[in-house]
Amino acid sequence: MTKTSFNIVICGGGLGGIAAAIGLKRKGHNVTVLEGSSALNEVGAGIQMPPNSIKILTEYGIFDRFLPFVTRPKNIILRRFDTGVPLSTTPLDPDMTDSYGFPYLLIHRADYQRLLFEAATDIGITYKLNARVDRVDDKTTTVHLTDGTSYTADLIIGADGIRSKVRDTAVVTDETVLPLPSSNCAFRATVSREDMLADPALAHLMSDVNSNCWIGYRRHVMAYPIRNGEMYNIVMSHPGQASVGKWNEPGSVEEMRNHYKNFDPIVKQLLTHVKTVLKWVLADLPMLPKWVSENGHVVLIGDAAHAMLPYLAQGAAQAIEDGATLAELLDQATTNADIPALLHTFQKRRKRRTETIQAGARKNGHIWHLPDGEEQEERDALMQARDGHNPDQWSDTEFQRWLFGWNAFTD
Ligand SMILES: Cc1cc2nc3c(=O)[nH]c(=O)nc-3n(C[C@H](O)[C@H](O)[C@H](O)COP(=O)(O)OP(=O)(O)OC[C@H]3O[C@@H](n4cnc5c(N)ncnc54)[C@H](O)[C@@H]3O)c2cc1C
Known part of the structure; x- marks a missing residue:
């Protein structure tokens, strides 16, 4: 249990918001999640769960809930578009567990959100639906909803996705952040x-x-x-x-x-x-100038801070890492006045990693989508070389070790 229990409001109850709520509640804080939708709303599609996110769910003691719903793939296989001939193979099972201690899994998005939601509500997190954030007042650390309700807290977390209201009204206010x-x-x-x-x-x-x-x-x-x-x-x-x-x-x-x-x-x-x-x-998203508000009691996580292209399948995993790091750092606070410095440490610990992953995802998109020709032939040859260097970021030994081997609690 933490020395101090803070009142924390999380704006946005997607995968990143709920996972952060679990991490913070486990440390003894009072957590309220404000979700704008009228129901849990993840779409009917799949999502990949890399080992760096499974590590966190395991640490939270909730991974067993996922076991009946996950699929365990043997490899990621990049294939030539027209023939299906394999170009590059990233072995996953049992290799990910052997290398990083945790498996690489596949899940339905709705199951992912529901299982996190159940784990959150089981430990006493308040999750409010139909709670649409209109703006956040940084001076008073208050969230104002579109229905006129307001919530004042010690800490407000913007987990409200790529078109974040928290970001636009309380964190990056001197310019308009346009998603790319x-x-x-x-x-x-x-x-x-x-x-x-x-x-x-x-x-x-x-x-x-x-x-x-x-x-x-x-x-x-x-x-x-x-x-x-x-x-x-x-x-x-x-x-x-x-x-x-x-x-x-x-x-x-x-x-x-x-x-x-x-x-x-x-x-x-x-x-x-x-x-x-x-x-x-x-x-x-473009690189943001900051993730922490002027007064130091509002912070961004997940897609609100660092939305990325899906070509490394890391967006949700990074949102989950954000929550784990934030909860760990906040544990060092003894009073409300300690929060701003800890949020700045959080930004320092997370921003460079997520920006590097954003760039890695753009790079993967670029190399996957090459037209046939000299560059594509060179790419295919490099993928086949199997010398540890691979233009596909998933299979490049050094990048993979850094990506999947990360410990969000300590690194
Ligand atoms: C095609 C595609 C494939 C992907 N595949 C993967 C993958 O395999 N693995 C992976 O890890 N990631 C993947 N991602 C990325 C991942 O889906 C996102 O990075 C992740 O869902 C971000 O979570 P989040 O909670 O930060 O934001 P979101 O999921 O966007 O959640 C934001 C929440 O805030 C709510 N909200 C928004 N505005 C307001 C408001 N004003 N007031 C209150 N609530 C509000 C929304 O309703 C939503 O519930 C993929 C993305 C795409 C597009």
Whole structure:
């Protein structure tokens, strides 16, 4: 238990906000999460859980709750877009556990959020739905909701995503932070286990469990089973535009199939089973000048601070690391007056790491999406060299060790 118990309000009850709430509550603080939606709202798609996030869930004592719902892939396999020939393989099971102490897993986003929510409410966190933040007053450390309600706290945490109100009204106030939409969107879809098993061309994808990623010019398809093999999840990155921060715009199935008409016959066959798709623009944030407000009692975490492209599958993991580091540092406070200095230490500990990961994700996107030609041939040759250096950041030995081996409690 902490020496001092603070009143903490977390704005935004997504994966990052709830995980931070658990970390802080475990240290004895009073935590209220204000979520703008009317219900838990993660979309029906998969998400990868790298070992650096599993380490934290394990430390929180909640990882066992996830076991019935996760899938354990053997490898991440980057494949040539049109033939499916493997270009680079990152071994995951048992290699991740052997190297970093924790596995690399796959899960349905709705399960991830629900399991975190249950763990949070079981330990007494207050989670309020329909609590939409309008603005934060940094001078009085008060959150004002759109319905006129307000909450004053010792610490306010902005975990309200890429279009953060907390960031725009209390932290970075002397300029407008505009998210950087990339030139790519993602279609997201799932196919049922029954449909996969009934198709002889696809059934093996459910038994030989891997994260498969077919890469080509400006497009890739990442696909893997989720919900312990109940469904197959597909993320398809392609040139396009949609609204930043909207994660559930319906897309056109016909347009989606057309984007991948030159892909591996297995991908095309897979897409014949897709009945509906969601479309998201892929965006990240520019480097922010700061994460801590002027008065030092408001701080940003997760996508509000460092939204990143999904090409390293680290956005949620980094949000979860933020919460763990913040809870650990705050444990050193003896009075409310200690909070500003500790938040600045938090910023120092987290900002460079997350900015490096943002850059790594952009780099992965660049090298995956090369057109066929000299640069692509060089990339493929480097991927095959197996000398520890790999243009794919997941497989580069040094980057991988730093990425997955991180201890957010102490590093
Ligand atoms: C295509 C794609 C694939 C991805 N794959 C992976 C992956 O495999 N692994 C991984 O780790 N990450 C992945 N990510 C990234 C990951 O989804 C995000 O980084 C992560 O969800 C961020 O969590 P967050 O809690 O910081 O923000 P969010 O998930 O955006 O949550 C913000 C919450 O705040 C609420 N909110 C917003 N505004 C307000 C307001 N004004 N008042 C109150 N509440 C508000 C929202 O309703 C939401 O619940 C992927 C992202 C994309 C786009």
